[in-house]
Amino acid sequence: MSSVSENLTQIRTQLPQEVTLVAVSKTYAVEVVREAYNAGQRIFGENRVQELVPKHEALPKDIEWHLIGHLQSNKVKYIAPFVSMIHSVDSLKLLQEIDKEAAKNGRIISVLLQFHIATEETKFGLSMDEARELLSSEALKQMSHVQIEGVMGMATFSENTELVRSEFKNLKAIFELLKSEFFSESDAFKHISMGMSGDYRIAIEEGSTMVRIGSSIFGSRN
Numbered sequence: 001m002s003s004v005s006e007n008l009t010q011i012r013t014q015l016p017q018e019v020t021l022v023a024v025s026k027t028y029a030v031e032v033v034r035e036a037y038n039a040g041q042r043i044f045g046e047n048r049v050q051e052l053v054p055k056h057e058a059l060p061k062d063i064e065w066h067l068i069g070h071l072q073s074n075k076v077k078y079i080a081p082f083v084s085m086i087h088s089v090d091s092l093k094l095l096q097e098i099d100k101e102a103a104k105n106g107r108i109i110s111v112l113l114q115f116h117i118a119t120e121e122t123k124f125g126l127s128m129d130e131a132r133e134l135l136s137s138e139a140l141k142q143m144s145h146v147q148i149e150g151v152m153g154m155a156t157f158s159e160n161t162e163l164v165r166s167e168f169k170n171l172k173a174i175f176e177l178l179k180s181e182f183f184s185e186s187d188a189f190k191h192i193s194m195g196m197s198g199d200y201r202i203a204i205e206e207g208s209t210m211v212r213i214g215s216s217i218f219g220s221r222n
């Protein structure tokens with residue numbers, strides 16, 4: 001079995017320079033995350049608030065923590081003091097809560113809008129109509145402590161690479177549409193978070209700027 005640092009090196013050599021690697025450390029112990037940290041990794045992703053908070057406490061403070069999983073409004077307050085980016089914004093209500101808690105902490109929190117691109121029913125995310133409604137809302141104009149920096153999506157978990165590719169193409173098209181309709185003046189709106197261990201190569205071919213990779217770095221989860 002290869003080590004965490006060998007896996008990281010292996011993946012980094014495959015990523016174009018402009019693609020950001022989020023090392024997804026969910027379910028892995030703090031000591032394992034520290035190995036990746038010692039190998040130079042500074043951006044980590046977690047999908048649960050209950051796991052993110054203790055890891056933030058236990059690990060070095062120059063880590064940028066990304067919340068990548070579904071987030072309930074009542075849990076935003078626990079991560080607002082330190083989280084760098086929230087990939088999983090899928091409602092106006094959640095965005096308002098993030099804005100409110102960021103303001104309390106004197107921070108501006110970077111967020112991505114999560115889109116439902118997979119054929120599976122269970123994946124969270126906005127539709128294009130819902131996103132347009134959110135982005136045109138009066139409520140959004142009142143928010144000054146969130147910065148919308150792009151989109152995120154998860155493809156269907158499938159061996160069918162053409163299906164996965166078409167879903168990534170769809171997310172890229174959504175990004176381009178939103179960029180031209182709502183963010184043509186914003187340099188910050190630049191991220192397409194797509195691609196995991198099983199499909200990041202396809203995601204990069206389809207324009208990903210940020211890949212979220214867990215098991216290929218840390219080993220398979222039980």
Ligand SMILES: *Cc1c(COP(=O)(O)O)cnc(C)c1O
Nearest residue numbers: 024047068196197212213214215
């Ligand atoms: C777990 C997870 C990942 C990483 O999955 P791997 O297959 O381990 O690379 C990426 N994104 C999200 C939202 C996840 O929950």
